[in-house]
Amino acid sequence: MTADLFGIFVYGILIFSVAAGGLIVSALVGKRKKGFVKEEPYECGVPQIGETRTEFNVRFFILAMLFVLFDIETVLLAPYAATFIADVHEGKGLEYLAEVAVFLAVLGFGLLYAWRKGVLDWNVPLGHNPDEVVSRVIAGEADDQASKKPVEAAHGH
Amino acid sequence: MVGDFDIFLPVVWLLVAAAIVMLIDLFGDDPDKTRMFNFFTALGGVLLAFVSLNPYWDAPPQTIMRGAMLVDQFSAFLVICILIGTAISMFASLSYVKRIGVNLADFLITLLLAASGMVLLTVSNDLIMLFLSIELLSFSVYVLTGLHGRSGRSAEAAMKYFIMGAFATGIMILGMACLYGVTGEVQLKPIGEKLAAIFAARQGTEIMATFGMGAILIAFAFKVGAVPFHSWVPDAYEGAPTTVTGFMAVAVKAAAFGALIRLAVVAFPATASAEGFFGDLGFAGYALWLLSALSMILGNWFAISQRNVKRMLAYSSIAHSGYLLMGLAAAGGNSEVYAGVLYYLLAYTLMTSGAFAMLVYASSGGRDIESIDDLRGLAWKKPAVGIGMAIFMFSLAGIPLTAGFMGKYFIFTQTIAAGGRYLTLAIIGICTSIMGAYYYLRVIAYTYFRDPDDRPVAGKEDWGLKFALGLTVLGTVFLGIFPQGFYDAAQDSVKELQHDHERPAVTAPDKPGTVAHD
Numbered sequence: 001m002t003a004d005l006f007g008i009f010v011y012g013i014l015i016f017s018v019a020a021g022g023l024i025v026s027a028l029v030g031k032r033k034k035g036f037v038k039e040e041p042y043e044c045g046v047p048q049i050g051e052t053r054t055e056f057n058v059r060f061f062i063l064a065m066l067f068v069l070f071d072i073e074t075v076l077l078a079p080y081a082a083t084f085i086a087d088v089h090e091g092k093g094l095e096y097l098a099e100v101a102v103f104l105a106v107l108g109f110g111l112l113y114a115w116r117k118g119v120l121d122w123n124v125p126l127g128h129n130p131d132e133v134v135s136r137v138i139a140g141e142a143d144d145q146a147s148k149k150p151v152e153a154a155h156g157h
Numbered sequence: 158m159v160g161d162f163d164i165f166l167p168v169v170w171l172l173v174a175a176a177i178v179m180l181i182d183l184f185g186d187d188p189d190k191t192r193m194f195n196f197f198t199a200l201g202g203v204l205l206a207f208v209s210l211n212p213y214w215d216a217p218p219q220t221i222m223r224g225a226m227l228v229d230q231f232s233a234f235l236v237i238c239i240l241i242g243t244a245i246s247m248f249a250s251l252s253y254v255k256r257i258g259v260n261l262a263d264f265l266i267t268l269l270l271a272a273s274g275m276v277l278l279t280v281s282n283d284l285i286m287l288f289l290s291i292e293l294l295s296f297s298v299y300v301l302t303g304l305h306g307r308s309g310r311s312a313e314a315a316m317k318y319f320i321m322g323a324f325a326t327g328i329m330i331l332g333m334a335c336l337y338g339v340t341g342e343v344q345l346k347p348i349g350e351k352l353a354a355i356f357a358a359r360q361g362t363e364i365m366a367t368f369g370m371g372a373i374l375i376a377f378a379f380k381v382g383a384v385p386f387h388s389w390v391p392d393a394y395e396g397a398p399t400t401v402t403g404f405m406a407v408a409v410k411a412a413a414f415g416a417l418i419r420l421a422v423v424a425f426p427a428t429a430s431a432e433g434f435f436g437d438l439g440f441a442g443y444a445l446w447l448l449s450a451l452s453m454i455l456g457n458w459f460a461i462s463q464r465n466v467k468r469m470l471a472y473s474s475i476a477h478s479g480y481l482l483m484g485l486a487a488a489g490g491n492s493e494v495y496a497g498v499l500y501y502l503l504a505y506t507l508m509t510s511g512a513f514a515m516l517v518y519a520s521s522g523g524r525d526i527e528s529i530d531d532l533r534g535l536a537w538k539k540p541a542v543g544i545g546m547a548i549f550m551f552s553l554a555g556i557p558l559t560a561g562f563m564g565k566y567f568i569f570t571q572t573i574a575a576g577g578r579y580l581t582l583a584i585i586g587i588c589t590s591i592m593g594a595y596y597y598l599r600v601i602a603y604t605y606f607r608d609p610d611d612r613p614v615a616g617k618e619d620w621g622l623k624f625a626l627g628l629t630v631l632g633t634v635f636l637g638i639f640p641q642g643f644y645d646a647a648q649d650s651v652k653e654l655q656h657d658h659e660r661p662a663v664t665a666p667d668k669p670g671t672v673a674h675d
Contacts, residue, residue: 109179112179112180113179116183117183
C-alpha cells in the first residue's frame with residue numbers, strides 16, 4: 001500500500017520541481033525588458049479592443065437554447081434508432097415510430113413557441129407578434145421601430 | 158385504458174391542457190378575449206387529472222413505462238395535494254397576474270408544466286425519472302419566480318433561485334452517480350436490495366453509498382428549504398409573484414417530500430439495525446435529525462424578526478419543513494408516521510396556499526401588502542380578510558379546531574412514541590411551535606387590534622380569488638374538525654409503500670428485449 005503511494009509521491013515532487021524549477025531558473029538567469037506589449041494579458045495574440053464586459057443581445061442566448069433543442073434531438077434519435085432496431089425487425093416499428101413522434105411533437109412545440117414569439121426573426125423585437133410587426137412594416141411604420149431597436153438590443157430587452 | 162397505453166394519465170391531461178393553452182396563446186388574436194378560455198382549459202386539465210387518478214386509488218401498486226414509474230395510492234394522495242395547490246394558485250391568479258402585467262397564458266403554461274413535473278416526481282421509480290421530473294419542476298418554478306419580469310426583485314429572486322437550484326441539482330446527480338456506481342442499478346427497489354447487501358458486507362463501498370445518499374438528501378433538503386440549505390427561500394418567496402409563492406411553498410414541498418419518503422422507504426434500506434430508515438447509517442440518521450431541529454429552531458427564530466409578511470411566511474415554511482422532516486426522521490420504517498406526514502402535507506397545502514391567496518386578496522384595491530403594518534386594522538374595513546387571515550394563522554400556529562393542529566398532533570404524538578433521541582426532537586418541535594405562535598398571532602393582532610390607516614381598501618375582487626379563499630378556509634376548518642377520514646386515507650396510502658413493488662401492471666407486462674436498465 002505505502003510502496004504504491006510512494007511512486008505517486010515521487011511523481012508529485014518531480015512535477016512540482018519541474019514547474020517551479022523553470023520559473024526559478026528563468027527568474028535568476030533571464031533578462032527583463034518591460035514594455036507595453038509585455039504588460040498585456042495575452043502577449044502574443046490579437047490586440048485587445050474595448051472592454052471585456054460587454055452586453056450581448058439576448059437573442060444570441062435564445063438561439064443557443066434553440067440549438068440545444070435540436071442538439072438533444074439528434075443525440076437522442078441516433079441511439080434510439082440504433083437500440084430499437086431489433087424490435088423494429090420484429091414488426092414493432094409502428095409502435096416505436098409513434099413513441100418517437102410524441103418526442104418530436106414536444107420538441108416541435110418548443111420550436112413553434114419560439115417561432116410565434118418572434119425569436120427566429122431577427123428584426124422583430126422580442127415579445128412582439130411577428131405578424132403585427134410585418135403588417136406595420138408593410139404599412140410603412142417601420143421607421144420608429146428601426147430607430148428604437150439598437151437601444152432595446154443594448155439593454156438586453 | 159391505463160395499462161394499454163403504458164402511460165400515466167394525470168400527467169397527460171396536464172400536458173395536453175398546457176399544449177392547448179400554448180396554441181391558443183400563440184395563434185389567438187387578442188389575449189384578453191382568450192383569457193377566460195385559457196383559464197378554463199387549464200382548470201379542465203387539472204380536473205381531468207384529478208378524475209383520472211381514480212383507477213390508482215384503492216388499487217394495488219403498478220409499474221408503468223417499463224418500471225420507470227410506480228403508481229400507487231401513496232402517489233395518488235400526493236398528486237391530490239399537488240393538484241389542489243395548483244388549482245388554488247390558478248384561481249387566485251386570475252386577476253392577480255393581470256394586475257402585475259403578466260400574460261395569463263404564460264403563467265398557466267408554466268404552472269401546468271411545473272405541476273406535471275411534480276406529479277411525475279411522485280411516481281418516479283428510478284433515478285433517471287426522478288432526476289428528469291425534478292428538473293422539469295425546477296425549471297418551471299424558476300421561470301414562475303421570474304415571471305414578473307418588470308420587477309427587479311422578481312428577476313433577482315429567480316436568478317438566485319436558479320443558481321442555487323443548479324448547484325443542488327449538481328449535488329443530486331453526483332449522489333445518484335455514486336449510488337449507480339456502487340449498485341449498478343437505476344431502479345429504486347434493486348438499489349435498496351443491493352444497498353442492504355453492501356451495508357451488511359461492509360467492504361468499503363458503503364462509504365460511497367453513504368456519500369451518495371447524503372448528497373441526494375442534501376439536494377432534497379434544498380428543494381424543501383430545510384436549514385442549512387434554506388438561504389434561497391426568503392428571497393425567492395419574497396420576490397416571486399404572491400400566488401407563485403403559495404404554489405412554490407405547497408406543491409414543491411409535497412412533491413419533494415413524496416419522493417424523499419419513497420427513496421427513504423424503498424431505496425435507502427432499513428438495515429440490520431432496529432432503528433430502520435438511515436438508522437444504521439449514524440451519519441445520515443443524525444443528518445435528518447439535525448436538519449429537522451435546525452429548520453424548526455432557525456425558521457421560527459428568524460420569522461419572529463420579520464416585518465415583511467411574505468418573508469415571515471417564507472421562514473414559517475422553513476419551520477414547517479422542519480416539522481415534516483421530524484416525521485421522516487422519526488419514522489424508522491413505521492408507516493404510521495408517514496401517514497402523519499402525508500396528513501400534514503395536505504393540511505399545509507390548504508392553509509399555506511390559503512394564506513398567500515389571502516395576501517393577494519388583501520392587497521387588491523391598489524394597496525400592496527408588504528410590511529405587516531399594511532395589515533393594520535384591515536379586519537374592520539374588510540371583514541373577510543380578518544376572519545380568513547385569523548383562520549390561516551391559527552392553523553399555521555397549530556391551534557385546535559384547525560387542520561394545522563391535527564397535522565402537528567399526528568406528527569408529534571408519533572415522534573414522541575418513537576422515543577430516544579426523537580423525544581428530544583419532539584420537545585424542540587413543541588417549544589419552537591410555541592415560538593411560532595408569537596409571529597402568527599401578531600398578524601391577527603395587527604389586523605384586529607391596531608387602528609386602521611386611511612388608505613383605500615376598496616377594489617374589484619374577482620370570483621376566482623374568492624373561490625380559492627372559500628375552498629381553503631373550508632378545507633382548513635374541515636380538516637381540523639373531521640380529520641379521521643383524511644388520516645385513514647393517508648394511512649391506506651402509506652400501507653403499500655413497504656410492500657413488494659415489483660408487481661407488474663395487470664394488462665401491460667414488461668416487453669421482452671426492451672428492459673434497458675441492466
